[in-house]
Amino acid sequence: MKRVMSVFLCLCIFVLGLAASAAGERESKLPEAYTDEGGYLSEEEVFSAIAATYGDIKLLTRIKSAQSETPSGLVLEGFHAEDYNVYMDNEYGGMYLNENDRSELVLCYVAGSKSLAMMERMNNSKFRTLSTLTGKTFSIAIKSVAYSYDDLLEANDRLIEMFSRHGYKGRHTQWVDVRNNRVVVEMDAKETLEKVEKELTPFFEKDMVSFVRTDRREWKFTATINGTSAIHGPASASTPAGRMYSYTKGNYGVITCAHGYSNGNAIYTGQTGGSQIGSITDRVFSTTNDASYIVLSSGNSYTGTRSDEISSTLPAIGAYITLRGFVSGTISFAEVLSTNGMFEIDGVTYTDNIWVDKGVQPGDSGGGAIGGTADGGRTNLIVGINRSSDGSTGTMLVKGSRIINAFG
16 A cells, blocks of 8 residues: 555545535435444554654654645545554554454564564553544553564465466455454365465465355445435446545545446436436546546535545554445444455455455445544544445445545
8 A cells, every 4th residue: 555645635525415406406415424433543543642652753753744634634644554564674563453342452563573572661551551642542452473564465465466376266355364463365165275275375484374264255346336325327326435636636526436437427416317417537447446536517516514534544453434325324333354355256356455344235336434533523534435245244445545546
């Protein structure tokens, strides 16, 4: 994941009422539903809290240099786990909220490293409790692990390449499991899984990769596309994530998914019929991104009851986020399982997704997932948009930072 540069920003306004006509008449607004679910914490909040509490001016400077601001003054974070791992000399192993005590955050460092010794020394009674700039308080536990965060990312990428090269058959889901300091490969075909495990295990360090047999998990893109305020093109309908301002384009755009759409498509209100509100000027559909940028026509507006800002922050593993979509509505307490999830559809692998433990439905694609609030609760932070789901136990989200990098 690339660092967010200060030359762009992304301002989102989540719409629960969509202005559809050229005269600007607005449809009635649906109620916004989001509360701080008592379990949200971003990686960037943690890094800043560590730097401030321990008086690490060098780390504070690096974090600050990676930040930029929106016109409203909200900060876009650009300092992520990969950056912190570099700062800690490749000795950082990730973070996660304790499943049994959500007020405790576990920070992992490589066994025998200077970073582990330093953090254990600092994690005494005085510094065991940290506070973020937004007033969240959490305790810290330090854990010794075998592999760094970068080690796990490299193993994850290598596995993806090996699967592609060997052409193994069978549904395949894969993710970086920070809690257990490993990469997990999940397949539904027993014979293929046994073959894969036998052939690939020798290429990795002990216990770095776990091979798991599961029931048939089938990932599907979630477009029909109906929105939390429904919008549609010539062949699809979808959920808009909100509005984004691009410095490079010099205008605002409404963000939704890319699958089901093409550049130049006219976009209308509702699932069918409706008035034209704009057209897609930019679209990215790749293994890591799935987003469209809609520019509104003259005379149309796209406003809502509260502001949504696309955020480059990443949730800590175990944090709760809120999923949204036209079909499913609001789904609270979706737990983040990985920020490096991979899924397959028709033999194509889609990587670098946020994976959560609740499913969304066809029609929810493009809906913005809320990861906390800012500006006194007036602004929702959109950490990702719905991309695919297995229908019940999981959803994969395109990271907000991917959208920012594409359209900023």
